[in-house]
Amino acid sequence: MLRAIFGDNYKNMPNHLPASAGIATNKMIAFFIFWLIHLGFCFFRPYQLTKFFWFKGFIMVPAVFGVFIYCMVETGGQVNHTLPQANATSGIGWFIIQAINTGMGNSATLITNQPDISRWSKTKSTPGVSSMLVKPITCTLAASLGILATAAVNGKWGLTLWNPWDLLDAIQDRHNGSGPRFAIFLAAFTWMVGILGTNIAANMIAFGPDMSLIAPRYIDMKRGFFLAQVLAYAIVPWKIMSSAKTFTSFLSGYGLFMASVAAIMIADCALLIEFGSKGA
Numbered sequence: 001m002l003r004a005i006f007g008d009n010y011k012n013m014p015n016h017l018p019a020s021a022g023i024a025t026n027k028m029i030a031f032f033i034f035w036l037i038h039l040g041f042c043f044f045r046p047y048q049l050t051k052f053f054w055f056k057g058f059i060m061v062p063a064v065f066g067v068f069i070y071c072m073v074e075t076g077g078q079v080n081h082t083l084p085q086a087n088a089t090s091g092i093g094w095f096i097i098q099a100i101n102t103g104m105g106n107s108a109t110l111i112t113n114q115p116d117i118s119r120w121s122k123t124k125s126t127p128g129v130s131s132m133l134v135k136p137i138t139c140t141l142a143a144s145l146g147i148l149a150t151a152a153v154n155g156k157w158g159l160t161l162w163n164p165w166d167l168l169d170a171i172q173d174r175h176n177g178s179g180p181r182f183a184i185f186l187a188a189f190t191w192m193v194g195i196l197g198t199n200i201a202a203n204m205i206a207f208g209p210d211m212s213l214i215a216p217r218y219i220d221m222k223r224g225f226f227l228a229q230v231l232a233y234a235i236v237p238w239k240i241m242s243s244a245k246t247f248t249s250f251l252s253g254y255g256l257f258m259a260s261v262a263a264i265m266i267a268d269c270a271l272l273i274e275f276g277s278k279g280a
Contacts, residue, residue, distance in 0.1 A: 001192060002030055003172060004185035011169075023238045035232060038204075040224035045118050046205050063190035064145060066183075067164065070171070071149040075156035079148060094178060097106040112261050115207035164191050204228050 003010045012028040023031070041049065118127035146162070153167065154160050161167045170185050208224030219227065 001185055001188040002026070002033075003169065004181045004188060007176070007181070022236065027238070031238065032096040034192065034196070035229065037228070038199065038232075039229055041200055042204065042229060042254045043219070046117065049200065053197055053201070056193050060194050063187050064142065067167065067187055069147050071152050071167075077152065078153040078155050100138060112258050112265065113202055116206045116209055117201055133273070135196045144147055164205070 005169055010026055013024075013029075015024045015026075017023060017025055017028060021028075034138055036197050041052075114131070121127050149167070150160065150162055156251040157170065165188065165230060168188055172181065204225050207228040210221045211224035211227060212221050221222070
C-alpha cells in the first residue's frame with residue numbers, strides 16, 4: 001500500500017537496521033503503521049466487530065480472483081511445472097504427512113481458538129455448520145489459486161512469489177502507471193484488511209480472555225488485547241514469514257504443538273458432558 005502511494009520513494013528508502021534484524025526500515029515502518037491500526041480494534045468487544053468481519057469477507061473474494069486472473073492473463077496461462085523443489089530424502093509418503101501437518105498447522109490456531117469466537121454465536125450449531133461448509137472450500141480454493149498463480153508467474157518472470165505482497169510489488173515493478181498503482185493499492189488494502197481480521201480472530205480475541213483468567217485482578221479482556229499487541233514485536237513475525245520454506249517448517253511444528261492443546265480441550269469437553277449429564 002505504501003509503495004502504491006509513495007512510489008519508488010518508499011521502495012528506495014535508506015535502510016538503517018542491521019542485517020541481523022531480518023527486516024528493512026521501510027518494511028518496519030509498514031509493520032508499525034499496521035500495528036497502530038490494530039491497536040484501535042483493541043477497544044472493541046468481539047460482538048462489536050461483526051460488521052468488520054462481513055466487510056472482510058466481501059472484499060476478499062473479488063481481490064483474490066482479480067489478482068489470479070491478472071496472473072493468468074499476464075502469463076498467458078502458461079503454468080511452469082518445474083518449480084524449484086527441496087531434495088526429497090524420505091519418499092512421497094513422508095511428503096504427504098508433512099503436507100498434512102502444514103495444512104493442520106495453518107488451521108491449528110483457529111481450531112483451538114474457535115470456542116472464544118463461537119461462544120458469541122446465537123445458536124450452538126451455527127459455528128459447526130458454517131465451518132464444515134466454508135472451511136474446506138475456502139482453504140482448498142485459496143491454496144489452488146495461489147499455487148497456480150505462483151507457477152504462472154514463475155514461468156513468465158522467473159520469480160517464485162508465494163506472498164501476495166511480494167507479488168503486488170513485482171507487478172508494480174512492471175506496471176508503475178497511475179492506473180495500475182491504484183489497482184495495486186486496492187488489492188493491498190484488501191489483503192491488509194484480511195490479515196487484520198484473521199489476526200483479530202485468531203490471536204487478539206483468544207489471547208485477551210485467556211490472560212484475564214490467569215490474572216483477573218490486573219488484566220481484563222481489553223488489557224489482554226493490548227498485551228497481545230505488545231508481544232507482537234517480541235515474536236519477530238517477519239522472520240517467520242521470511243520464506244515459504246521457513247513458514248511451512250514453522251507450520252509443521254506448530255500444528256504438533258497445538259494438537260496437544262486441542263486434545264486437552266476435547267477431553268475436557270467430553271468429561272464435562274459425561275459428568276455434567278450424570279450430575280443432572
